[in-house]
Amino acid sequence: MTGDKEILAGCIKGRQDAQRKLFDKYSRLLLGVCNRYAQNLEEAEDILQDGFVKIFLNIKDFKGEGSLVAWMRKIMVNTAITNYHKMRKHRYHDDLEEVSELKFEDHSWGEADFTGEELLKVIRQMPEGYRLVFGLYALEGFKHREIAEILAIDENTSKSQYSRARRWLQEKLIKLKDGEEIVR
């Protein structure tokens, strides 16, 4: 097994076998990341390709701060966002339905309530704006300030979108759990 360090050194030199190893080692995980921001697997693969090209061309800029995986994840997420802007021409608020600002009771979930597949399907049904903010915050661990920067929105918008996204998802999952809605 080749360690990340050797792979990284090889990639910086532009060695193809090292690039190959990096791809083999992380493409599955990173495609999983892309998949959360894409409408379908095809789009996710496009994002993955763009992302890997950026990774290989810019890998010498990786300073070794934090892990290589985290760095690559970030590139993938940024690529996904760029892709989103390209495809949807910035119509950020349009796809959001009006949701009242009432405090929503937090539901607690069990590990076995849903499979990853089911969750992903529900997340894919989320309105775009919700999905991006939710994914960036809940999964990628970005701060609202960073999200606001990435998506070119107000920080407060990010916060309120997030709480709406959360509520939207929660309602969907409760319905799904009660069997009212079958995810296709």
Add this chain to the structure above:
Amino acid sequence: MSERMNIEQLVRSKLEGQEITPSPGTWKRIQRRVRWKQFMRFDPGKFNIFYAAGVLVTAAGLIALFQSDPETVRTEDRSRRQGPAPSEMITPVQTDREAADKVPLTGETERGGDTARKNVPAKEEVIVTGDESAREIREQSSGNAATEKPPAEVTRETAVREEGTVREPAYNTLVAYFTSSATSGCAPLKVRFFNQSANHLSTTWIMGTSTPVTGENPAYTFTEPGRHHVTMTAMGEGGQTASFSQVIEVYPVPVADFIIEEGLPGSDGPQTYDLINCSTGAVSYKWQVLGENKNPLEGWASDAFHPSLPAGVLPGQPGFIRLVATNEHGCSQAAVRELPQPPLPAGPQLRFPTAFSPNTAGPTGGLYSPHEKRNDVFHPVFDTEPLDYRLRIYSRRGVLVFETQDIYRGWDGYYLQDRAAAGVYVWMADGKWLNGEEFLLQGDVTLIWSDQR
């Protein structure tokens, strides 16, 4: 038992590490684009469009200069070819046969002449590792050759192993190998497999009876006891395949089960609970008392099959009994049952039967033993003896047929040495308890002669 979590935790737990295998052509497309972009970008250390342009200009200039002397041009040409090699150029691809032949050689030299395992074409090479339960089978075959040749002729080779590690073989030699987090254990056994293959593009895993999965380090939970073969097939760049298998042994788990029977209260000795073991598939048992919060309590434990628990262990508080049943493989299961709540101590009371059937042989005098469960003397049942006590029994006509102030003497059913008539009698009991509280009870009782109908 399972932890509850909020929506973020749920989503993270399910999606954080989710892996999807990219479609086969992805790498090729990325590679093409990277090469093109690298070529188009200026980088003094690499062969790129600027170099190419420079070389062309130089060559054109030289050709123009030495057009009359072809020999010089050829030399210049050669020197260019020997110059800095393009970084995209990779080691020449070895053929499968070369690759297969190369491994044992390096293996032997590295082991310093250890010829214990040679590249002998054999059907199957079994290596017994430190863990006896893990039988590891290693094989390598050319994907193309396998379809053309009979299976017996397919080249197989030994694992290149030393102290549990794999030697990195020469580049491009496909080696299939994996390790696992466990080779045996109790069901359900979750095992993670770590792919240690070299020069593989993809791997496919077959675990037990499951459908094949792809992935680098998959995890699988074996629920069924037994020996499960796990086979990983790695595919190399040339389409050749190599497999490696391992046996995962899953032991059955016993079923721990028991019921709690209350011993008879109040009679002789302190109350006990009888723990009736209903477990199956176990060879040893451990019993424990747990407190209200299910923490183990000291004072009583047992290894017996059907132990008896003295009630005094848990005076007046709720508790649980835990049984851990273990089988010969060391797999165990626990069962926890709540102890029945001991009845709240009620105030002292007297209870009278509603019928009795005297001794037909003659008067007994009415003395009885409190522990004897007989019905030939009419008397109250009680836990605590009253301080004062009087019992009077009247016939329906109002005749006093029996009277006593001795609680240990009841009515034997005779009146003036003769049988009293069968039928209903009215009784009245009065007196005082030890705490000074007075009582007055009354009721009726039916006298039955067992030899009359």
